[in-house]
Amino acid sequence: MGIAKSDGVSIYYERHGSGPAILFVHGSGGHHAAWWQQVAALGGRFTVVTVDLRGFGNSDSSMPEFDGQDFPGDILAVLDQEDLTEVLLVGQSIGAVAALRAGLSRPARVAGVALAHSLGGIADPALAELVAADRSEAVKLPVLDRLLSAQFQASEPAKTFLFQQMGTFNVAKMADLRNLSTGGPTIAEVIGSGLDITFLAGENDAVLSAATVRRAHELVKGSRLELIPDAPHSMYWEAPALFNAAVTRIREALA
Template sequence: MAFANSDGVSIYYERHGDGPAVLFVHGSGGHHAAWWQQVADLRSRFTVITVDLRGFGKSDSSMPEFDGQDFPGDILAVLDQEDLTDVVLVGQSIGAVAALRAGLSRPSRVSGVVLAHSLGGLADPELSELVAADRSEAVKLPVLDRLLSKSFQENEPAKTFLFQQMGTFNVAKMADLRNLSTGGPTVEEVVGSGLDVTFLAGENDAVLSAATVRRAHALVKGSRLELIPDAPHSMYWERPDLFNAAIVRVREAISA
């Protein structure tokens, strides 16, 4: 448990285990503790780092407003303080946007980025249109139904309640982060960087369709695709067995 300095902002993070490094970046309703099922499972084989972006969890939340453009710097501050190299960044939803930008800006430390249930803010007209179409369908559903399956909500009421409570520890809200993807990298920039990129998503994701993820994978030449059957948007929470297995495959492939 420690803090890193990101341009004067205190960023909370934790480091667990030993081995090749994986750093997890939470989504808009999460923070470092959202990864409890990943830390417990993966720390025996990897160095697992969890971080709170500014405005979330234990990181500094005193600023009058939040700018998602600052999130990549929060990740880099942790990497620099721990002097980590050959790190795989795993970003969930909005966290994937920050992870991709951090990876592109610091190739000396980041060897791969996993975009979990997100296209990482790629600036591409075709993909933007597909994402907008997916979102227009998603907003027809209650927020919880977009993130967790109905069967999970019915069969796991305690874990569903805890999932909802996670966001109550955060000051920053999604409404504060509307410019998160502004000025995102183009497909050509990502491909040209040589960064190892993986698209990880569930076939049953109600926020980002499998078809959209497949198209992004096709456009980003050389990228990896982990499209998991019967998995929802918050696979890391609802089906950690599937999510964690995918992370192991990616981390070990990059290490090899």
Template sequence: MPFIEAGNSRLYHEVHGEGPPVVLMHGVGGNHAGWFNQVPAFARRHRTVVIDQRGFGLSTDAEGLGRSAMADDLALVLDHLGIERAAIVAQSMSGGAAVNFACRHPGRVSALVMADTAQGIALSPDLAAIQAEAMKAGEALTPIERVFGPSFLAAEPSLAFLYRQISGFNRYNARSITGAFPLNAPEALAATGIPILFLAGAEERRFPVPLLRGVQAQVAGSRFVLIERAGHSVYFERPDAFNEVVLGFLAEAA
């Protein structure tokens, strides 16, 4: 099985296809299996790496480090695979790992996609207020309503069920995950010179669109793309649109 030893923990990963490397990193409700709509498309052009963050999917977290170790885990996976430089596509939670890795190792990141996330980025007071309001409003939502927009939930109940089944393989969830991501100033992220894309669903409720637009505006040189009829999980809700936008961005950044 494709495991990497990380202290007393084991990190699961898969590699598909050939070409410029790209790493797909899931959110707190996902794992490597959640990228089933992306892997076939990405692997036609890229050496596509999917990983289970520690405590998710088939990866373990014996030390209980959680988020605190995820940037180091990414370096470990890349080193194990002999990949010096890769594009990173980070969904939600994994944005924190991606931002920290990018700020620490800018030469190892060819492009960065922040999908439905501002994790790992220090928020200005006005944006922090938007985030706090969204978190409070989210208390009235079910877990699945935080993940998906109303359009997807109405149209695709069977896929929403599949998502819950995939999530069920995780040891951690949003309440139990340990550790924390260091916060980086948006100016520090911009200073890396890495091509950066922020992507969001128009029905996003976890990181509201005004928040993500505000963060993107503070990361000089970055781009923003809004996908209609999607919430917090564009990759799952609108995979064709997600793949087209992200693959196009990676091609331009190459």
């Protein structure tokens, strides 16, 4: 475990394993421990870094308000302290927005970004329209049903309960992060960065449709697409074997 300083804010992180580096960035209901099934599966082959963004988990949560625009700096602070290069950033949901911005800010340290169940806050009118349409359908469902399948909830009540408890360790809430995507990068900026971009999503994601992800992949020329059949929004939790295999493929493609 370690503490990095991001503009004076203490950012908690953990480093496990050895080999090519992967840094995981959690979503709005997670923190470093959400990646327990990734650390266990991937730590034997890769350097696996998990981080708590400010306001989450063990990181400083004392500030009166939270600004998602600060999150990329939290990631970069960890990369700098550990002197990591050629890193794959894997961002889950809102974490993908922070991961993409961090990668664009520091291409000397970041080789690629995997946008898991997110478009990473890319600013494009056509994509924004598709995302809004997906969201209008998603909000018709209870929050838990957007994130985990009904089958998983019924068959894995203990893991479902733990999933719900993860968010209780966080001070920052989704409502605090509404400006997270403000001023996001354009498609041209993402393509021009030279970063290896992968859209990683599930066919059964109730938050972001497969059709929207496919369209983003088409527009971001040169990007990769990992669209996993029968996988939900929280694939990393519900179907870790599928998620971990996809992350392994993405990481190995960077080598």
